[in-house]
Amino acid sequence: MDGHSLVETLDPAETTQERTPRAARQVQVDPPLGMLAELTHRCPLQCPYCSNPLKLLKAADELDTETWLSVFSQAADLGILQVHLSGGEPTLRQDLEQFVERLASRGVYTNLITAGVNLTQERLRNLVSRGLDHLQLSLQAIDPVISDKIGNYKNSLAKKLDVARWVREAGLPLTINAPTHRHNIGQAPALIELALELGADRLEIAHVQYYGWAANNKAALMPDYERVLVEAAFVAEAKTRLKGILNIDYVTPDHYAQFPKPCMGGWAKDVLNITPEGKVLPCHAAESLGMRFDTVKDRPLAGIWYEGEAFNRFRGFDWMKEPCRSCPRKEIDFGGCRCQAFALTGDAAATDPACSLSPNHHLMEEITGSYTSAEPPPFVYRRIGRA
């Protein structure tokens, strides 16, 4: 592969549901930079905001070891620089060490994204000895009772803090990922103190995105606008104050944004995602679009990236409708999130309703208003076999 490829994109009049012959347009496609490998949907935690799909895959249907090893070799051949080993809970795969070793042997940077509760210090040392480069630990809350309630798992916080210390003892960089919502908003000051105490390199304070299981729990999780504003101001000040000491990433909630996020840095532009059964997706929630996705069992990864129909559907700008088509911000945010546009309007090519210029922006405001004023309902916990 020469590192660049020119491919056709579909006619902009096409929607996700209508598949008609395309007009040829040339869009330059560069090799992907990163890959999210969802090794399994199994997880000891049951967080109500999980981004995994409503229909979770059973262990028997997961890709086997040899297929994953082949995928990782293909990823290296394709030029991928970073692989994020995720789930579900990736440490439930007993072949995780082999995956780390294969990627490290090909010079690919490996990041383990884990809830940490079933990781032992011995296994962590082993993973590091096989070449693991980085660990990202999720933190449900800094209050032990809320932490246990969100994950529906006992003694979760103490276990996670042990893992964070082992990571630093092993000399590995540590990212703490703290999903934020109605039940833990306001924890940012204490979270930052904790991240500093643990010697974390990076802290992600990320408002929950309402895809997958989180969509089921919108009413339980949506925070009040005033509290979001207070938190955003605090985090902005802390980011400046701690520059060079702690890298803080803050992901704001779409529902209160003026413009959408550049979801995935643009559709099929930099990263790809592989599900536990081997489907190759441009983003983790793409299955919700009802499109057909190739799997690593059907064709090589490079063919899917450069020529796959789903990957080319929203590349470039020709597919866009107004107001995005003539908007100067289209090169910044790419019209927002296709999955959110589809979920709220039924049209994956529509402007993301998170955008204040979208004719459907009122849908976001209606959703927010109707949820935050009411008493939150109980969580619908994520469980395999339940949708």
Ligand code: SF4
């Ligand atoms: Fe982004 Fe489209 Fe909104 Fe412009 S109209 S800011 S491109 S989402």
Ligand code: FES
């Ligand atoms: Fe799929 Fe944003 S989550 S494009």
